Amino acid sequence: MDIYICIGSSCHLKGSRSVIEKMEERIRREHLEDRVNIRGSFCMGNCTDGVCVRVGEKTVTGVNAENFDEKFETEILGELRDE
Numbered sequence: 001m002d003i004y005i006c007i008g009s010s011c012h013l014k015g016s017r018s019v020i021e022k023m024e025e026r027i028r029r030e031h032l033e034d035r036v037n038i039r040g041s042f043c044m045g046n047c048t049d050g051v052c053v054r055v056g057e058k059t060v061t062g063v064n065a066e067n068f069d070e071k072f073e074t075e076i077l078g079e080l081r082d083e
């Protein structure tokens with residue numbers, strides 16, 4: 001399964017780099033690295049709500065380094081486990 005993290009200019013300014021680092025660390029901690037690929041994505045069209053993360057059909061908006069763990073647990077982890 002692929003997780004796309006927006007690296008468009010708006011999301012980049014809002015900290016996509018640190019979201020990618022948090023995601024890599026968390027995927028390792030959950031032992032999901034064999035099942036999940038983290039990829040960068042161009043603008044997803046939700047710039048005002050960045051950083052945007054897409055997992056399967058779902059787009060999670062407003063992700064940042066501070067709220068990452070909460071967003072991961074409530075909105076992302078379930079999608080990965082349903083796979």
Ligand code: FES
Nearest residue numbers: 006008011043044
């Ligand atoms: S730059 Fe990320 S949604 Fe536009």
